Amino acid sequence: MTIDMSQFFQVFFDETEELLAEMEKLLLAIDVDAPDVEDLNAIFRAAHSIKGGAGTFGLTDLTDVTHVLESLLDKIRKGEMTLSSEHVDAFLNAKDVLKMQLDGHRLQTPVDQDAVANARMLLLSLSQGEVPHPPPTGALDVPARAHHADVEGGPHRFRIVLPAVSDRDAEALQAELGLLGQISRAQTADGHVEFTLQGGCSRDDILAICSFIVDADDMQIHDETVVVPAPSPEQQAAQEAAQGYGFFEPLENFAGPDARAAAEKAAQEARQGYGFFDNMELPVRGREDAPAAETRPAEAAQPPQHAPDAAAQEKKAAAKREAEKAAHAHNAETTSIRVGIEKVDQLINLVGELVITQAMIEQRTNTLDPILHERLMASVNQLTRNTRDLQEAVMSIRMMPMDYVFSRFPRMVRDLAGKLGKRIEFVTQGAATELDKGLIERIVDPLTHLVRNSIDHGIEMPEVRRAAGKNETGRLSLSAGHQGGNIVIEVSDDGGGLNRERILAKAQSQGMPVSDSMSDDEVWQLIFAPGFSTAEVVTDVSGRGVGMDVVKRNIAAMGGVVDIRSAKGFGTTISISLPLTLAILDGMSIKVGEEIYILPLGYVVESLQPDPADVKEISGQGRVVKVRGDYLPLIPLYQMFDITPRFTDPSEGIVVILESEGRKAALFIDELVGQQQVVVKNLESNYRKVAGISGATILGDGGVSLIIDVAALLRSSRQLADESIFS
Incomplete structure (x- = not known):
């Protein structure tokens, strides 16, 4: 059965963009003189994850860049190269190139292939331009140049023995490891899964993949690579011992059942060691002086009482930290899901309608006798509380951190x-x-x-x-x-x-x-x-x-x-x-004539009924009202919208003091209705743009109320006279 991978593309695009953003954040914060090992590992993991995902979907242009990027990062995090500002600049440039390539696949935007080639060549030149540090004392006595060339370019052969894992995890690991080279899978007699991987990869590449599913301490990685140039006689003897004197590997390639059985038996004996072969490489749980799993065949010939190499111990500890961090990230990821923004908007709209319906029910019940309908009133109050909680919870879904x-x-x-x-x-x-x-x-x-x-x-x-x-x-x-x-x-x-x-x-x-x-x-x-x-x-x-x-x-x-x-x-x-949000706002309901408007509460300073002596007329400029020594322009709302008011004398009505952009004005209305939370509806998309109005809402009685654009109102207040400025 074939799986349609296109359905996972969007998830890959989103995750890759997040990884690129995280990589850039870490690169900008890193201390070039004393880089944190954990930060370097996190940058490497991000590049490796992008490479693995791109390889899964066949996006070879991304894998070409990330492979070179990953190789250079690997050298730096291993201490083979010293991090410099040139490296950071090159990594940031590579991040930009990867983002451009990603947008090319997702949005079909053009990709500058010259920039891609230049970024790749820069990474390659930096990777080859530094001289690696000499290997630590006690490391494998092989010329550093020959060993390095073998790791980077020559085919490596690894035998990977995993603890008991599910078939699903084994298949997932096989698919991921298959990106590193040719892989085969077998089941040992004791129920363990064994992979044989051959390709131009390193032990850390394998650890970085397997650590997402199994503990690095519970797996065994045996390097069965034939090192070139030819080793010394002592090294050759140790290597033949580790590889079964040259008998077992060729037998694995025969098709005969007897040959395969013999090979499996020999491999089982090699794993058990019988005191001669690979037992020096196997990690012994609970023993502090046990050699690490990374020990080479030549190191196995050393006396067993010697302490393990410090570099190997550090590599093992780093792998364990990576595994713990990856497991934590995996657990964190499972607590969230990706939901399209259109679904969230639809949910918010439905909750807005529910708020309106609840307000209608509450207004209807206000006319009932609370004694005769006590249980109904209690239910409506409970509905009001639940609606408010639901509204706040849904609105929080749209909230994003700054x-x-x-x-x-x-x-x-x-x-x-x-x-x-x-x-x-x-x-x-x-x-x-x-x-x-x-x-x-x-x-x-x-x-x-x-x-x-x-x-x-x-x-x-x-x-x-x-x-x-x-x-x-x-x-x-x-x-x-x-x-x-x-x-x-x-x-x-x-x-x-x-x-x-x-x-x-x-x-x-x-x-x-x-x-x-x-x-x-x-x-x-x-x-x-x-x-x-x-x-x-x-x-x-x-x-x-x-x-x-x-x-x-x-x-x-x-x-x-x-x-x-x-x-x-x-x-x-x-x-x-x-x-905080444009969807729902706290407003003050005001009335002029028979019309009800909503004033956003954030602009309201206070409301008062002025004395007749505090209202002054300025020739050609309209009226002003004196409030605590300040003269504020008086804006009659009924003139703005050509409404027949109940009062034309400010001393008989109500004046609401508004403030926006450091300016204050007094809005003259008939009366205050109350304060309530309203659901904002876009008037322009449903009708047309109306000057002086920022939106609309539905009241509890089903009527439509307009929301006043206070900022526009105050900006135009100096032009107010006896005619509407919005006519």
């Missing part, structure tokens, strides 16, 4: 700082803070522009920082945290800060209405004007005056606000405040 965004920037900061000749330390805080997936995808571009601006304009060159008494290495931080019902994301640098005089001069040259009496906050907001830039030279990084206005517009479209704090010579912090 690390999904933050992980994109270390590489960008490293490359851009190197290009500009700057030294920058990049730190992140609050990467575990969660945000709605829809917002996360839309926040990437604004944050990218802010980070690039901080690197290019904010942080000075090393010599300038040194002259100012600062550390030559600048600090750029990206943080996220919850603040009430919002998430606040900040991009901070310790650079030179914003130049007030230069911003004002640039604004005047562009004909913008500015004055020297403007506050710092007002001056900083000028950089969000379209086409505004103080850069003297246009580069491929910045200076064209596009970006900051788009940043602010995109943030405002998500219901967020941007704030800037800067001190000359000390740095700049740009803060972005966003709602």
